[in-house]
Each structure stands twice: as structure tokens, then as C-alpha cells.
Amino acid sequence: MISEKTYSEKVPLTHRKKFAQFFTPEPIAQIMVNWLLGNDSVSTLLEPAFGVGVFSRLLLNSQKGVQITGFDVDPVIFEIAKENFNDFSNVNLLLEDYLFNDWDNKYDAVVCNPPYFKFHDYQNRRALEEIKKKLKINLSGFTNVYTLFLLKSIYQLNENGRAAYIVPSEFLNSNYGKYVKEYLLTSNTLRHIIIFDFKQNVFDDALTTSAIILLAKDKNDKQICFSIINNIRQLDEISTIINVYPDTIGKNIINKEVLNPNIKWRAYYQKQQSQEYKNLSPFKDMAKVVRGIATGANDYFTFNNKKAKKYSINEDFLLPCITKSKDVDKPFFTSETFERLKKENANTYLFDAGKKVTDENVLHYIDMGLQAGIHQKYLTSKRNPWYLLENRPPAPIWVGVFNRNGIKFVRNEAGISNLTAFHCIYPVNNLFNNIGIDLLFAYLLTDIAKQIFNDNRREYGDGLKKFEPNDLNNALMLDLSILDKQTKKSILNLYAQYRESIINNVENIEFIESINEVLKKVYKK
Ligand SMILES: C[S@@+](CC[C@H](N)C(=O)[O-])C[C@H]1O[C@@H](n2cnc3c(N)ncnc32)[C@H](O)[C@@H]1O
Structure with a gap:
């Protein structure tokens, strides 16, 4: 045999x-x-x-x-x-x-x-x-x-x-x-x-x-x-x-x-991790998750510096945007990181012609798109005009769509847009009064947050773990609004030190572990 x-x-x-x-x-x-x-x-x-x-x-x-x-x-x-x-x-x-x-x-x-x-x-x-x-x-x-x-x-x-x-x-x-x-x-x-x-x-x-x-x-x-x-x-x-x-x-x-x-x-x-904690609330009460910008033709719409020069497209018509997950290697995405990517000639822009186009070079690039049939693609054919980008303001927090080593959150301090490699997280309006975006992000960095989200993830055949926006919207999180002033302050303090360690390229995970411990004391059943 x-x-x-x-x-x-x-x-x-x-x-x-x-x-x-x-x-x-x-x-x-x-x-x-x-x-x-x-x-x-x-x-x-x-x-x-x-x-x-x-x-x-x-x-x-x-x-x-x-x-x-x-x-x-x-x-x-x-x-x-x-x-x-x-x-x-x-x-x-x-x-x-x-x-x-x-x-x-x-x-x-x-x-x-x-x-x-x-x-x-x-x-x-x-x-x-x-x-x-x-x-x-x-x-x-x-x-x-x-x-x-x-x-x-x-x-x-x-x-x-x-x-x-x-x-x-x-x-x-x-x-x-x-x-x-x-x-x-x-x-x-x-x-x-x-x-x-x-x-x-x-x-x-x-x-x-x-x-x-x-x-x-x-x-x-x-x-x-x-x-x-x-x-x-x-x-x-x-x-x-x-x-x-x-x-x-x-x-x-x-x-x-x-x-x-x-x-x-x-x-x-x-075992459902969320069952280990008390005072949980729906994630969607704190924030809303939506997918990133879908262009329908990334090769055409994404730009790096070289390409912008080649087609003489002015920065006014280029939207700063993260296009690949691998371009984001730290939990804080700063303007400095963005400048570095630009220098490395990474694709950091989207072609953003706007509705009424008069610029000659932009018109020329649109013409090229027409000749290449970009306007007939699935998503572009549904837009009017076909080259108009989805209107999606930059999100203060991103979350990775596919994750092999646990869910990845990123604080978008540079205030730039993102393609679908990340989902956008927008805090709901009352969040700023209530808990503040840094406190939310400090929580998202902890193992507790990751474990609770994991209850709701989906798996792909090849071991990749994926979160659709609604998997996150429908997940639970610790209700941070119940924290007293003193605890909030000490979390934000640890968070600031962690951020500092990342910015200085000497990541010190102990600060996040300490936040985890603080939260455990309050929420663990
Ligand atoms: C995952 S392998 C399993 C082989 C074997 N039974 C085992 O367990 O080691 C699947 C087999 O199904 C065959 N296959 C693929 N599509 C099929 C179909 N539509 N109908 C019948 N067999 C199919 C493949 O050629 C392959 O040999």
C-alpha cells in the first residue's frame, strides 16, 4: 500500500x-x-x-x-x-x-x-x-x-x-x-x-x-x-x-x-473570561467600531512620495493614511513615526481628488484611472464620482483586523486615516466627559481587555484570529466609569510612563501589568 x-x-x-x-x-x-x-x-x-x-x-x-x-x-x-x-x-x-x-x-x-x-x-x-x-x-x-x-x-x-x-x-x-x-x-x-x-x-x-x-x-x-x-x-x-x-x-x-x-x-x-469579572458593560456603550476605508483599488489609490512626484500630485490631494498593518509596529502611532514612514517611501497617502476637480495633474491621474478601468471595479462603480473616497474621519484608536499574537490596539496620535487593515474605534460622545480616551486606551492595552474580547473573536481555518467590527461592538468590557478619581489618576500615571517607555524605544511592560493589577482589584469576582 x-x-x-x-x-x-x-x-x-x-x-x-x-x-x-x-x-x-x-x-x-x-x-x-x-x-x-x-x-x-x-x-x-x-x-x-x-x-x-x-x-x-x-x-x-x-x-x-x-x-x-x-x-x-x-x-x-x-x-x-x-x-x-x-x-x-x-x-x-x-x-x-x-x-x-x-x-x-x-x-x-x-x-x-x-x-x-x-x-x-x-x-x-x-x-x-x-x-x-x-x-x-x-x-x-x-x-x-x-x-x-x-x-x-x-x-x-x-x-x-x-x-x-x-x-x-x-x-x-x-x-x-x-x-x-x-x-x-x-x-x-x-x-x-x-x-x-x-x-x-x-x-x-x-x-x-x-x-x-x-x-x-x-x-x-x-x-x-x-x-x-x-x-x-x-x-x-x-x-x-x-x-x-x-x-x-x-x-x-x-x-x-x-x-x-x-x-x-x-x-x-x-471558559468565558468575562465571567471572571463584575461590573461589565457593552463595549458599544463606550465606543463604536467601524471598518477602515475601502478604496476598491489600493494600487491605484495609494501613494508614496515617489509616486506623488512622478504624477505631480500636490499634497492637497493626498490624504495621510496608514495602508498596511506592518507599517504600525508600536501601540502609539505618532507624527514622528508617520514622518519616518514617509521618508522610507512607504505608501502613506490616498489619492483624494475631491468632488470638483480643476487641478490638471489630478485630472490627468483620474484619466489614467479611467483608461485602466478602475472606475468599473466593484466598489468604485458604486461611488459617484468613482474616485471619491469614503468619508471617514481619522479614528483616535485603531484595532488590527487579523491577529496571530493577540488583538492589537494602536493609539493614533498622528490623527491620520486608515485602510481596512485596521478597524477604526471612535469613542461615543459622552466618553470624553465620562472616562476619557486615554483611560479607555490604557484599558485596551491590558490582558483583561484582550481576554474579554477573545470571548467574541472568530477563527479562520489557518489559525488566524479575526475580529469583525461587530464582534467588538458586541463584546463586553469593564465599566470604567465606576472607577474613583484616585484610581483613574493612578492608571493614567502608569499609562503615561508606559507611553514614555515606548516613545524612547525601551518598552517597559511592567506599567501595563500594574494597570492590570489595579483593575483586577476592583473588578475581579
Ligand atoms: C483533506 S483530503 C483527505 C484525504 C483522506 N481522506 C485523509 O483523511 O487523509 C481531501 C480529499 O478530498 C478530495 N476532494 C476534493 N474535492 C472533492 C470533491 N468535491 N469530491 C470528492 N473528493 C474531493 C481531495 O482530492 C483529497 O484527496
Whole structure:
């Protein structure tokens, strides 16, 4: 048999990536197969995304006679899989797209590591419509293809059948996941969700935050078990939970009626940090978060000094603006930093022609845009005139959109605009009277703020953590207005010292840690 390892050595990564070929490690595949075999009368098995066939290989070790159907769309891996299972007359492999075939068959067992693609294409849209029609459910246009596999497989389960899926955990905490979770609940098949929170990646070549979903079409549908495992050794605990099913022994068992498909399911498996604190208030009472300026054509609209010279565009028609997240490396963005970026010829401006244009050079640059078809792009075609920038005043605080190492807030002391790499944070009007922007920012720098925001973040398949503006608007924060004058003063004092350390390039994090301690004393339950 050709193993996944040999296949990965032989076939280039570009090809494997094209088909999302990331293979399930055997110990994990074994756990999933064990779940299927908990049903003592398995005579048919479906593998919707066959690959080299790890699941069938393991299943046939203990159940030789099971009738297996496998799908794959890649002719290269398909040939290898066929060779691997040549001696098994009970293994039927098909070079077909699973999502568009086999709707009429039902199976006692389904096991799958479906393909995960970041982007949505036309084919997905067709598949999405197909599944909506067949399952009579609603689905968001953003639904990722891996969840379509899952939904179809649930539909194809026989009575007493079982399914095991390993998928990115993204759908548990994203908007489109709402309908998927709804179907998991209404189909009465969800039994166990095992979330991998490994420091290392589960899959060799892909950065994924994965979850195993175990399903059964039996009568034991009252409770759902959530487990988090942090290392491969904890797989043994999962084995025990699977072995004693339908008894439930997991640490985190939740009644089905309690599960709400409309919220992020992180709330059921991860301790919510906000519960550790008292006197919380909605973040939106203090500030409003909106996305940065979207130009629709950054190459055209962004300018550096050289480009401005080349096209003789006067500064009057250039809006100072931060265009890339990497240009901001400190929590305080000062006029000095901005001047340095300008000197380094970073893109620090946006073309800002205004409505009535008379300047000849500006008119010429607009003409160039027309010739390049910039006016016909998705966003520009919706504006009138097409080159007019969104009207968004500079925000006093920015927050990073994508974060790998925790949420990043920046005090925009330079008072410049920002593109969509950052969201804008505008304090609500009464904030200035109440707590003041520096106090708010001092709070945002603390670990407490970050932990509480984390309750509301969303995850992407590749481990990136993202906050949409509304994730932050709907999050909680400590109600800073209850602080007495003295405490406010001491926080602002520590904050000023921290700022000083940053400006002098000798960051002293102890000041922020002290603010954290001050807040803990007041707010910790
Ligand atoms: C993530 S790999 C999993 C392979 C194997 N089952 C495992 O777990 O190691 C997904 C497999 O699905 C195949 N695939 C991609 N799109 C598919 C589709 N629409 N229908 C069937 N198979 C597909 C890929 O070629 C790839 O072999």
C-alpha cells in the first residue's frame, strides 16, 4: 500500500494544495473509525473525500467485509487509491465530485476529512444551492465547502448509522456556521465535538484549528459532549468517552435544548473570561467600531512620495493614511513615526481628488484611472464620482483586523486615516466627559481587555484570529466609569510612563501589568 507519507513525498505540494490534500494522522483516524464501529451492524461505509484511503485501511483491519464507497475528484490520487485497494472487491472507488453525486444512497457509516478551501468559487455556489434544495434548509452564501460535505453526509445516514468528520473549527464560531449548527441540532445526530487546541498543528503542511464531529442517527440525542484536547496523549480520554457511549462521561456535557445555533459555540467549550469579572458593560456603550476605508483599488489609490512626484500630485490631494498593518509596529502611532514612514517611501497617502476637480495633474491621474478601468471595479462603480473616497474621519484608536499574537490596539496620535487593515474605534460622545480616551486606551492595552474580547473573536481555518467590527461592538468590557478619581489618576500615571517607555524605544511592560493589577482589584469576582 502506498501511504499518505509516500504520496506526499512523490506529489508536489502545489498539486496537493490544489485539491486540499492534507491527510489525517493515523491515531486520529483510528479514533474516528472506532466511533463508527460502535454501531455493531456496519455493513456499508461511505468515504466522501477518499484521498489515499486512511479510514478504509483502518476499518478493513477489523471489519473485512464492509461494503465501501469512496469518492475523490483528483485523478492522480484516485489512481493510487485504486492500486491500494485493488485486492478488495468490496471497495468501490469513484472519480466523481461527492457533492453532486450519490444523493440516493444511505450508509451505516460515513467518515471524512473534507477539503477545506479558503475561497469560494462558482462550483461551491452550485453545490450550496443543491444542498439547500435537497435538505430544505437555509444556508449563508459564505458557507464553506467542508461543511457542505458534512451536511450531505448527515442526510445520507441510515438508521443507527454513525458519522465522524474532522473539520476546521471555524464554523463553530462564524456567522455562516449558524445554519450548519442548526442542522446538526434539528437532525438530532450531533453527539460529540472534540476541539483540538494543539500548540503544534494537527496536519503536517496546513495550519488548521481542527475539530472532530461525531454523529449518530440513534435515539440518544438529549446530550452533547464537548471536549478540548491540548496534546495527542489526551486522545486516550476521547477513546474512553467513545467506548462507553451511549453513557455520557465527558467533563463538559450540555443538554441539547440549551445549545443555541445563533451564538459562537466557543461559549460551550471554553471558559468565558468575562465571567471572571463584575461590573461589565457593552463595549458599544463606550465606543463604536467601524471598518477602515475601502478604496476598491489600493494600487491605484495609494501613494508614496515617489509616486506623488512622478504624477505631480500636490499634497492637497493626498490624504495621510496608514495602508498596511506592518507599517504600525508600536501601540502609539505618532507624527514622528508617520514622518519616518514617509521618508522610507512607504505608501502613506490616498489619492483624494475631491468632488470638483480643476487641478490638471489630478485630472490627468483620474484619466489614467479611467483608461485602466478602475472606475468599473466593484466598489468604485458604486461611488459617484468613482474616485471619491469614503468619508471617514481619522479614528483616535485603531484595532488590527487579523491577529496571530493577540488583538492589537494602536493609539493614533498622528490623527491620520486608515485602510481596512485596521478597524477604526471612535469613542461615543459622552466618553470624553465620562472616562476619557486615554483611560479607555490604557484599558485596551491590558490582558483583561484582550481576554474579554477573545470571548467574541472568530477563527479562520489557518489559525488566524479575526475580529469583525461587530464582534467588538458586541463584546463586553469593564465599566470604567465606576472607577474613583484616585484610581483613574493612578492608571493614567502608569499609562503615561508606559507611553514614555515606548516613545524612547525601551518598552517597559511592567506599567501595563500594574494597570492590570489595579483593575483586577476592583473588578475581579
Ligand atoms: C483533506 S483530503 C483527505 C484525504 C483522506 N481522506 C485523509 O483523511 O487523509 C481531501 C480529499 O478530498 C478530495 N476532494 C476534493 N474535492 C472533492 C470533491 N468535491 N469530491 C470528492 N473528493 C474531493 C481531495 O482530492 C483529497 O484527496
